[in-house]
Amino acid sequence: MKAFYLTTPIYYVNDAPHIGHAYTTTAGDVLTRWHRQRGEAVWFLTGTDEHGQKVMRTAEANGVEPQVWADKLVESAWLPVLDTIDARNDDFIRTTQPRHMERVQRFLQRLKDAGHIYEGNYVGPYCVGCEEFKLEGDLIEVDGAKCCPIHGRPVESVEETNYFFRLSAYGEALIKHYQEHPEAVRPQSAYNEVMSFLKQGLNDLSISRSSFDWGIEVPWDPSQVVYVWFDALLNYATAVGLDDPAGSEGAEKFAATWPADVHLVGKDILRFHAVIWPAMLMAAGVDLPKCVFAHGWLLVGGEKMSKSKLTGIAPAQIIDHFGSDAFRYYFLRAIQFGADGSFSWEDMSARYTAELANGLGNLASRAAAMVGKYSGGVLQARHDYTEADQVIINKLSEVAAVADERVTELDFAGGIGAVKELIDAVNLYVTEQEPWKVAKDQAGMPRVETILYVICEALRGIAVLYNPLMPKAMAELWRQLGAEAVLGALDAQDVRNAGTWGQLPAGSVITKGAVLFPRLEEAE
């Protein structure tokens, strides 16, 4: 069975990760955890992009070799941030690894041999920040100098003999492909932009550089290195064994993984992924990825967070205070995936307190306390259900179905919102059923037992559905429910079966463990 294969962009090692990077990786992690909990084989890839002039110059500025610089950033920043956000990736590719470089060279030679690459001459303004040549019309004027509109720094005029990829040959084929597969670029706004761009016609793409040497050597011309984007895009395929000989381990991996099901990207790099990348694959006769999903930007104070400008917030700044679960919850819950979203410390604090501490955390707390107080800490068998009980039973079933539908469509906010409705319904249920009053009369105990069962069984479903999103807190909830002994590991619970009522058995030992989401001190 082919794995569900998801990639994040490989991140440029020019600087340290900020929450924009972590946002992408978090979304990928939640989605892949969800698919794992549907019982599917999954492959989740992330990594770093390490070649190019900008990295070379940054390294020079720091007085070290590019590889040393890249190693340092990967070890000290990019790998640790995965632990910080609690991401469970299957692989981490670096574009300086032999496995990548060798396969890139092989791929390039193959394209060359098939006539998709030719030698040409290119003269034009070049922005070091963007790693690309600019069109005159794109430039802006600053103090009399032509500058890159993105970086606001002067462009350099560069003339090179380069190798060109016949990108222009694929415009029509791409348009046709996307007309037949409108789901291949999402959301709709991204699809529209790509189509609009394609319809204007494509130019061939210069895919090599001779003015510097920090890159993968062009196999037939050692004086040139591969253009960093051409190099970088290939990581998604080289990481799983692109073009390895039949029968090899790499070939088997490729067959079991490719094509990618989802390439998660920020909307700023959509075009590379939805135009250049599929054209490269078409030229090579390799299957195209099923979907490129472009998410929006995190806005801080109304401005885009940027790796070029220094407005980035490090994930640890937030996670040290709120924890990784809350980080994951907040960004996927508060922002419609695909749209831009504004982040503020105040908003995050408000949602943490209202939805996690007061909502879910407190519900788990009152449930465990009542089972302890009225049933000696052991979940009792339920008795006849009332209409009120049935409302919760139905709600869990409905919510589980909606959540699966939404999350698999990458509508994280929709999926989380559905589960939150259940949490609110159960809190209401507890208040209305008033088990503490029913328990005052010994004759009411059977009813109390049923109420407590309904609450705990609903929490069981919530734990399963929220586990991909908040694995640490849900693991604790699973322990408190005493569920593992009978139901097995939380990670092994199928999300598609989460809505089936009555799984948590009578006799489960419910304990009041650590507070799931402690109230946090006000921080500035």
Place this chain on the structure above:
RNA sequence: GGGGUGGUAGCUCAGUUGGUCAGAGCCCCGGACUCAUAAUCCGGUCGUCGUCGGUUCGAGCCCGACCCACCCUACCA
């Protein structure tokens, strides 16, 4: 210049194929309750759904024009 996206309560945002669609959460005020992380639950205040026209029995939802924000892209040089 062309194209895209968005402009809905103080804040963050939902609003399917036009007919309780004027909403949710947060905030604020009042009340109920005590199992619980001073949590929970109920009630209440706030909007001419960017502007102006049009289609329709009826429009945040359709059409046209315009304004604002952001994004993509061209020409001229």
